[in-house]
Amino acid sequence: MTVHADAEQIIGEFYSEFPYPWHATRLTAPDDPTLxxxxxxxxxxxxxxxxxxxxxxxxxxxxxxxxxxIVALRFPDAEVVGSDVSTDSLDLCRTAGDQLGARNLTLREEGITDAGYREEFDYVVCTGVIHHHPDPGLLLDRLATALKPSGVLELMVYNTYHRREITAFQGAMRLLGREQDLWFARRVAGTLTRDSELTRQLRADLGEPEEQFADSWLNPCERNFTVRTLHETARAAGLALEAPCASQLATGLDLYDWRVPCTDDQLRRRSEALDDVTRWQVTQALSVDRSPLLWFYLRRTDNPLPALCEADRDEAFLDAVLAPVTASERVWVMGRSGGYRPLDAPQPLVTGPPPAAPWLAGEADGTRPLRELFAARGGVPARDELRDLRIRLTTPSFPHLRAVTQGG
Ligand SMILES: C[S@@+](CC[C@H](N)C(=O)[O-])C[C@H]1O[C@@H](n2cnc3c(N)ncnc32)[C@H](O)[C@@H]1O
Structure with missing residues (x-):
């Protein structure tokens, strides 16, 4: 067995003992497959x-x-392949998929290193995975190879500045020869005597389900990243960081805002003049433990489509003709017995006004570009505010406005 197969076997056994995350309490499928x-x-x-x-x-x-x-439900016209090295996680996923009748999902038990796909996928979603391998760069290389040249990779890896206590605790358990012993770790967590941030975090997690406790504090392998090391690892695999992803987890934790956290005008001007990757490094360094999750979209460096920077995306937002999202969604909730139960009627996908610029919900009616709507209200907002609006109005986690296009 190679060292890589060995690493994948160890992590597969770990996540079969502690499948994580546990079943979602609510699953949804939009009625509009283009949304x-x-x-x-x-x-x-x-x-x-x-x-x-x-x-x-x-x-x-x-x-x-x-x-x-979740991806198969959101992209009902797509063909989705899910793969994992944890037999138990796949079994749980298969059971839920059968209950919901998801016909566009295929599940495979396979490690990333051996998957062997070549330029097959338009979109690859890999979050919370490659950092559990001793050589994340190797896995990234496999993901890049599996992606079509014009494809999109959504990737999340651990942020070094969020993992100080966890890295320290895992190291101590390893030195004690108990790195896989949940009950030992929980006993230690409950009896630490020093009033530290580590003690505080461990105590808080003692109340969480054991899968969650194990995922954080006992993981057999964990590699952490800064923006710089992620950028370098990506480049070596023929990939480039393209755009931040304001995922549901990141927005729920309020760890998704890549704007530089400072009101000083000089610093803001200087940072806006930097390239995106350098500016994200500044944001990470100045935000430390409150820096955003490292959740990014990546592209192959040989992608033939034009590469946009953040400022280009802001301009495209201003040029877009937007209208409110009116879709509804089917909803399943996890019942007490453990199975999913559908709600009788579809629910509106968006409830309530947008979290930013609520006036836009009324005025963005699919007839005029956003730039004109702003002009009528006194002008386009400053760059930072505009970027915040773009993200909090038009992205998967904030699905309020959608551009009106000929193709739909
Ligand atoms: C923390 S969970 C994240 C699950 C999922 N990506 C999510 O965000 O909900 C990590 C998962 O990756 C799987 N995994 C870790 N290394 C892997 C590898 N090299 N190949 C395939 N699956 C792997 C584990 O078995 C586990 O199910």
């Missing part, structure tokens, strides 16, 4: 919605219990 491809394209600055086709081929490596099913 998620459109919102994904918008987050990448493509308000023409051509970046990811609705009948895309999608790969979700390291899908765990829910993610491949």
């Amino acid at each position: 998620h491809p459109a919102l994904l394209a918008q987050e990448l600055g493509d308000f023409t919605h051509r970046r990811v086709p609705r009948d895309a081929r999608i790969w979700v490596p390291g899908c765990g219990v829910n993610q491949a099913l």
